[in-house]
Amino acid sequence: MMILIDSGNSRIKLGTFSETAHAARLAAQAVSPDGAAIAAAPIGRRDTESAAFDNTDIAAVDAWLAALPVRPLGAIGVNVAGDKQGDAIAAAFARQGVTVRWLRAQGEAYGLTNRYAQPQQLGADRWASLVGVTAHQDFGHGPFLLACFGTATTLDTVGPDNVFEGGMILPGPALMKTSLVSGTANLPLADGAVVDFPTDTHQAIASGVAAAQAGALMRQWLAGCRHYGQPPAVFVAGGGWPEVADETRRLLAEAAAVIHCSVAPIEMLEHPVLDGLAHIAATQAAEVS
Template sequence: MILLIDSGNSRLKVGWLDVRAPDPREPGAVAFDNLDPNALGDWLGTLARKPVLALGVNVAGAERGDGIRTALARHGCPVHWITSRLQLLGLHNRYTQSAQLGADRLVSLLGVRSRLPQAHPPFVLASFGTATTIDTVGPDDVFIGGLILPGPALMRSSLARGTANLPLADGPVADFPVDTHQAIASGIAAAQAGAVVRQWLAACQRYGRSTDIYVAGGGWPEVQQETERLLAQAGGLAGTPPVPAYLDRPVLDGLALLAAQPDPQSL
């Protein structure tokens, strides 16, 4: 068994891969959310089968990474962190400094790619977490770049912290909000959805064809309706818009693909 670890800014997700399974690329269910390294070690102690390796991405800083490494070492399980580079299993990274791209972004794009046939349309992956990232991959398996902006919850909390009179608001989305809660909720949804539509239109123009959209992350339900509405409006400009397909764990899917390679620790 190989553990799959997605250590993000606000959550720690863990899955596993049984390399003896008929399709070893299909990961097991996510073990935990909101998990701290000590709890990870305690959970490992309850398993009948001990993992031989952990493969992961960590964008939560060195302290979190060290804590995970220590917890795994208690059970004789080494961890190998995947980092961004120019190419990963045929996915090409066009960042000016390839190592600067968050490893979670590159691996999640690989997770989307693992679900697609060899010949596939361009696609956009929008992940709504602490930060929202909106990344584009062409039919040639080249990641051409993407956006980073505050996620929905961070937008809301930053307004409450950074202003004297704005609340930590929640409310319905409206075209023309008539109270502060509506105005904040609508502004957040508009910003998130507008960024997705912007990147979708840019990809359609670049490749001369419609582009698929995949979405992930806990913030998606908050902005789903507005995103789908704006995409439908934009469809007249760039062909029939796709319905965004939700992916529960693209990072773990990408890690599973890497873990199924003959020597994952060399990646």
């Protein structure tokens, strides 16, 4: 069993990957009743539920590791919270006799080509997420846009050739709101409805934040439509998604009507970083065996 680690700016997310359980599940799904090959469960899907902790709560990581029924063989992960945080997590794992290997973005690996001018400058969490989404598309795929609404919002586009074209970063919904509190004298931490014409400060802030997030996603979706000649599928993740979901769906539908195309249903991903790490773990295990 391998431990998967997503060390982010706000939370530490952990999962496990069992090579044995994964191989058995793939074998059971590899052939349809008529004997023809069918799509198995996407490679690298995790075999147990994940856990999430505040990124200051290293003691909770210790306790989670100590409670595992099977001692892990190792751990792989991505860390975007700085070297100090990475060292603290690695030390917690070391206390349980487990070595952590931190991954960085690569130019070309695990089926994904990274077009960043300096490939390792791409956030390791973004890279792992894109690896996972790319790997989980059965029998090829069209272009897709992955939008993650966390502490930061990231909007990344991958083509049908599995090439990551590039992406955007902006403050996440919560960070946008708190920046107004800390950067102004009179604005509150907003908790208002998203409406077309706000009539109080809470509505004004909530509507502005949702419009900014949804508008950025719509911009990248339209850029994908122009670049690929077809609308990208949209995948979303992150704790900030619920507060911008309605505005995003509305703006996408309006944009699609203007350019006379359809919008596929947006698909919510629970833990795309961990799914990507599981795919990497499965691929590495297959290369060794």
